[in-house]
Amino acid sequence: MAADSPVPLASAADLAAGQFADLVRDYAPTALDQLMIEATRQCEGICGRRLAPFTAVPESHRAQGIDPDEYTEASATVPMDIQGTLGRSYANALGTGDQVRHVWLNEYAPRYPEMWAYTNLRVTILRSYGGSQTVAPASLVGAEADSGHVWFSLGTFLPVGSLIRIIYDGGYTTVPADLARACKLLAASLVLGEIDPAGTQFGHDRGVLTTQAEAILCNYQRT
Incomplete structure (x- = not known):
């Protein structure tokens, strides 16, 4: 052991x-x-x-519905980069609704976030009706030390009800x-x-x- x-x-x-x-x-x-x-x-x-400090902590989260405040942002009329355009187009072609944008890690700094650090964030999506994807770091914003918030870029194909598996390092470095x-x-x-x-x-x-x-x-x- x-x-x-x-x-x-x-x-x-x-x-x-x-x-x-x-x-x-x-x-x-x-x-x-x-x-x-x-x-x-x-x-x-x-x-x-x-x-x-910890290493390779695993977590799993169920993808919850999109925030209503983001409906306008998710509109096809909003200019997007090529990755977002392709992701949104793929989601629409499969007949899915609005995509999930957020997840919150269980571990984050309750105080003094400037002393906390995350590294090696790895995210895998297991979609609710089949298929999986390892999310590229470029498609993620965060994680934020003061909240554990991870924000998926617009166009990431993440239907409601999917399983989000996350592995990451973190903790107080000071x-x-x-x-x-x-x-x-x-x-x-x-x-x-x-x-x-x-x-x-x-x-x-x-x-x-x-x-x-x-x-x-x-x-x-x-x-």
């Missing part, structure tokens, strides 16, 4: 250099690295979303300082649960640490 090895929101060195150094002084380096991975995943679990703090707080809480569950040896209260972390992470939770 492959090991879970994300880039942690805070490093082992970050934890060992601060106020929790006394808690982890006897941890082996590999054990400390694993602790930070566990704390990172705990942060993501509380928030219900990915935060650390970790916000408060997220790093939450990760360290949860890591310290995990350590206390292992070596001092009664809370009598090190002067740290596990419940307080967890509460402090959750107060930070509530700003990153899905709403």
Whole structure:
């Protein structure tokens, strides 16, 4: 089984250099690295979303109806480039209605979108009545870091009801300082649960640490 090895929101060195150094002084380096991975995943679990950089996350979406505000834009009277003209012509020849233009990725930056990045966005359309297509990057606008919005260029043959399969990389390439703090707080809480569950040896209260972390992470939770 492959090991879970994300880039942690805070490093082992970050934890060992601060106020929790006394808690982890006897941890082996590999054990400390694993602790930070566990704390990172705990942060993501509380928030219900990915935060650390991730690779090749798969998603599937059902193509929903076109926004009524776009009906005029989709009119054949609007000038289009050659790709849009061909796509619209193909859709009309098959007797389809207005084409879907939008999809929203599940993972995006809840805060600080300037620190978030998407790469390697791959989109495949499985049409509702047969046939599939890998969408060329030139036919996509986005994804947008602050919303996960991906916009299909006018003329992309994407009928309502089709299945949209997406694979992409993303996450915080620069970790916000408060997220790093939450990760360290949860890591310290995990350590206390292992070596001092009664809370009598090190002067740290596990419940307080967890509460402090959750107060930070509530700003990153899905709403």
